[in-house]
Amino acid sequence: MYTSKFPKTSLGVFPTPLTELTRLSDKLGGPRIFIKRDDLTGLALGGNKTRKLETILGDALTQGCDTIITAGAAQSNHCRQTAAAAAKLNLECHLILGGEQPDKISGNLLLDKIFACHIHWGGANRKGEDIPELVKQLIAAGKKPYIVPYGGSNALGAISFIDAVEELVNQTEQAFTHIVFASSSGGTHAGLMIGKRIFKQNFKLIGISIDKDEIDHQELDQHIINLANKTAKVIGLGASFSDQDLTLNTDYIGGGYGVVGELENEAIKLTAQLEGILLDPVYTGRAMGGLIDMIRSGQFEKDAKVLFWHTGGAPALFAYSDTLDFSPVH
Numbered sequence: 001m002y003t004s005k006f007p008k009t010s011l012g013v014f015p016t017p018l019t020e021l022t023r024l025s026d027k028l029g030g031p032r033i034f035i036k037r038d039d040l041t042g043l044a045l046g047g048n049k050t051r052k053l054e055t056i057l058g059d060a061l062t063q064g065c066d067t068i069i070t071a072g073a074a075q076s077n078h079c080r081q082t083a084a085a086a087a088k089l090n091l092e093c094h095l096i097l098g099g100e101q102p103d104k105i106s107g108n109l110l111l112d113k114i115f116a117c118h119i120h121w122g123g124a125n126r127k128g129e130d131i132p133e134l135v136k137q138l139i140a141a142g143k144k145p146y147i148v149p150y151g152g153s154n155a156l157g158a159i160s161f162i163d164a165v166e167e168l169v170n171q172t173e174q175a176f177t178h179i180v181f182a183s184s185s186g187g188t189h190a191g192l193m194i195g196k197r198i199f200k201q202n203f204k205l206i207g208i209s210i211d212k213d214e215i216d217h218q219e220l221d222q223h224i225i226n227l228a229n230k231t232a233k234v235i236g237l238g239a240s241f242s243d244q245d246l247t248l249n250t251d252y253i254g255g256g257y258g259v260v261g262e263l264e265n266e267a268i269k270l271t272a273q274l275e276g277i278l279l280d281p282v283y284t285g286r287a288m289g290g291l292i293d294m295i296r297s298g299q300f301e302k303d304a305k306v307l308f309w310h311t312g313g314a315p316a317l318f319a320y321s322d323t324l325d326f327s328p329v330h
C-alpha cells in the first residue's frame with residue numbers, strides 16, 4: 001500500500017466487490033454503469049466509514065487510548081460503524097447524536113444500542129460541537145479518550161480512500177470515465193482526489209453533495225479542498241489541490257439533509273427492483289438519484305463508463321418506512 005506507514009487495524013473485508021449494473025443501464029438507455037460495493041465492507045452491515053476507521057482507530061490503538069468519542073445524526077452510519085469497531089477493539093465508545101431520543105428506536109440507532117455504546121443526545125449539535133466538553137469529563141473520570149472526528153473526515157480518514165483508489169486500480173482493467181458518489185463530511189472525496197493524482201487516473205470525480213450545512217464554519221467545497229491539501233502534507237506528497245480539482249454537485253440537496261423526496265425514492269426503487277441492491281435514504285439514494293438525472297439529461301457520452309461508489313447506509317431504510325413509497329417502477 002502506498003500509505004503503509006500509517007498503521008491500520010483490520011475491521012473490514014477488502015477488496016469490496018465491483019460489478020456492473022446492466023439492467024439499470026439498459027433501463028436508462030445510458031452509458032455502462034458499474035458499482036463499487038462499499039456497502040459490503042463487512043463491519044456491522046458495512047459502509048465507507050469502515051475504511052476510515054481502520055486508519056483512525058489504528059492511530060487510537062498506537063496512542064494507547066481506551067475510549068473513543070464521535071458524533072453524528074441519530075441515523076448516522078458513521079456512528080454505528082464506530083460503535084461496532086469499538087466493541088471489536090475493546091474500547092469504550094461515546095456517541096453524541098443530534099436531536100432528542102426518539103420514541104421509536106430503529107435503523108442505525110437500534111444497532112448502536114445493540115453495541116452498548118454510551119449515547120448522548122446533542123439537540124441541534126450533530127457535528128461534534130459538544131465533543132470538547134465530553135472529553136474534559138472523560139479525562140476527569142480517568143479515561144484516555146480519542147476523538148474520531150465527524151464523519152471520520154480528517155487526514156487519517158482520507159488516507160483510507162487513497163488506499164481505496166489503489167484497491168480499485170488493482171481490481172479491474174476498466175478505464176472508468178467518471179466516479180459518482182455521495183459526498184458529505186468530505187473524507188471520501190478528499191481521499192479519492194489524492195488517490196486519483198497518485199495513481200494517475202483519468203476518471204472525473206463527481207461528488208453529489210448531500211448536506212448544505214457548513215463544517216467547522218467552512219463551506220463544504222472549501223472544507224474538502226483544505227482536507228485534501230492537509231492530507232497531502234501528512235503523507236508527504238508534494239501536490240496541491242484547488243477549485244479545479246473539485247466537482248461537488250449541489251443540484252440534488254432537495255429538502256436538505258435526511259429529507260427523502262421523489263429523487264431518492266425513485267433511485268432506491270429502481271436500483272432495488274432492477275438490480276436487487278439496496279441504497280439508503282440519506283446518501284446513496286440521493287447520489288444515485290443525481291446520477292440518474294445526469295444520465296437522463298444527457299450529461300454522459302454513450303461510451304462513458306461510470307462507476308457508482310456505493311458508500312453504504314441501508315440500515316437507515318428501516319427508520320424511513322413512513323417516507324418511502326413502494327410502488328413498482330416498471
Ligand SMILES: *Cc1c(COP(=O)(O)O)cnc(C)c1O
Nearest residue numbers: 077184185186188283311312313
Ligand atoms: C458518511 C457517508 C457518506 C459520505 O462520506 P463522507 O466521507 O462523509 O463525505 C456517504 N454515504 C454514506 C452511506 C455515509 O454513511
